[in-house]
Amino acid sequence: MSIFISHSRRDEELTSLVSQALNLLGRPYQAIVYEDLPEAVRQGPDWLNITNLIQNCEIVFLFLTHNVEDSAHTRAWVEHEVATAAAFRRPLVVFQLAGSPSTLPITYWTDLVLLDLQNAAAILQIQAVARAHGPVDLVDNPLARAAAGAAVGSIAGPIGFLIGGIVAALSAPRHPLQQVPQQACQRCGNTFRYWVAPGDVFYCPHCLIPFQAGGT
Amino acid sequence: MREIIPCPAPPQEVFEFLASSGSAGLSVQTADQQTLRIVFRSGMSFLSWGEEVEATIVPAGDGCRVVLDGRSLHPFNPTADVAGRVRELSRLVTERFGVTTS
Numbered sequence: 001m002s003i004f005i006s007h008s009r010r011d012e013e014l015t016s017l018v019s020q021a022l023n024l025l026g027r028p029y030q031a032i033v034y035e036d037l038p039e040a041v042r043q044g045p046d047w048l049n050i051t052n053l054i055q056n057c058e059i060v061f062l063f064l065t066h067n068v069e070d071s072a073h074t075r076a077w078v079e080h081e082v083a084t085a086a087a088f089r090r091p092l093v094v095f096q097l098a099g100s101p102s103t104l105p106i107t108y109w110t111d112l113v114l115l116d117l118q119n120a121a122a123i124l125q126i127q128a129v130a131r132a133h134g135p136v137d138l139v140d141n142p143l144a145r146a147a148a149g150a151a152v153g154s155i156a157g158p159i160g161f162l163i164g165g166i167v168a169a170l171s172a173p174r175h176p177l178q179q180v181p182q183q184a185c186q187r188c189g190n191t192f193r194y195w196v197a198p199g200d201v202f203y204c205p206h207c208l209i210p211f212q213a214g215g216t
Numbered sequence: 217m218r219e220i221i222p223c224p225a226p227p228q229e230v231f232e233f234l235a236s237s238g239s240a241g242l243s244v245q246t247a248d249q250q251t252l253r254i255v256f257r258s259g260m261s262f263l264s265w266g267e268e269v270e271a272t273i274v275p276a277g278d279g280c281r282v283v284l285d286g287r288s289l290h291p292f293n294p295t296a297d298v299a300g301r302v303r304e305l306s307r308l309v310t311e312r313f314g315v316t317t318s
Contacts, residue, residue, distance in 0.1 A: 156295045157263035 001134045002030045002057040006081040008067035008074045009035065018061065021126040029130055032057060047080060054084045059133050060092045069104040082106050091133055094205045101203045113195040114202045129195060132176035142172040183211055217286045217298050219306055225313040227252055227273045227280040233312060234271055242269065242301060258301060265290035267301045282309050
């Protein structure tokens with residue numbers, strides 16, 4: 001699963017942390033940082049290379065920091081990457097820095113993560129988001145479980161086949177993304193998943209209005 | 217599962233009787249007059265994918281022996297009623313022709 005990292009080049013430390021977090025997950029997770037790619041891959045216009053990379057990736061991680069909004073050049077690239085992700089319907093995860101949210105509005109995103117870089121758990125948080133969007137283990141796949149359950153249940157005839165398949169499919173754990181709370185912004189109409197500790201404040205990436213995370 | 221029924225009737229008569237009869241839940245699948253072999257098969261039920269019983273009529277003196285070999289259609293279906301199917305055919309033969317006692 002390739003993850004395109006949209007960021008400011010000035011956020012070297014952050015980018016390094018993210019790459020490290022994703023590399024620790026091992027295959028199939030792969031972080032794609034454009035400027036770190038071999039020269040051979042970056043022939044021709046950058047806009048086209050980036051468009052192709054986003055088209056061929058599974059998800060985009062956008063690190064929306066003040067370094068992004070402080071540079072017109074970087075803002076342009078981020079806007080291009082957001083629009084490309086939208087065009088190809090790639091999930092786009094916005095990482096908002098806790099206590100210092102960006103004021104650059106974006107038009108498309110699917111997830112919002114409140115990231116506290118002072119917290120050692122930031123790496124775990126990045127990994128959790130990647131894993132939730134990643135491939136489902138075969139043992140957790142409802143169809144695979146139904147097939148296995150039906151095969152085992154078949155020793156008791158057709159009724160065992162049916163019951164075995166149904167019970168096995170229903171016992172599959174919920175997809176990780178289904179367990180993430182969602183927020184609907186009344187102002188812009190966007191609905192998105194948010195990965196925020198209960199009680200913490202986060203901001204709509206488009207309207208920039210605050211929300212408080214619910215739950216216990 | 218195998219059951220052997222000694223029968224006083226001639227093999228051909230027993231063959232024709234079995235080939236033309238079906239019992240509850242069992243229907244004739246194939247009937248070979250040359251080898252005197254008949255294959256019966258049942259349909260699916262709640263707990264069974266179906267059973268098959270092969271009846272082979274072997275001449276023995278003035279009468280014959282009816283050899284019934286039963287199995288389930290699914291390789292591993294312990295809830296299949298193979299014994300019941302074999303008993304059903306055995307009952308048909310013994311009710312019609314009796315059993316050789318000697």
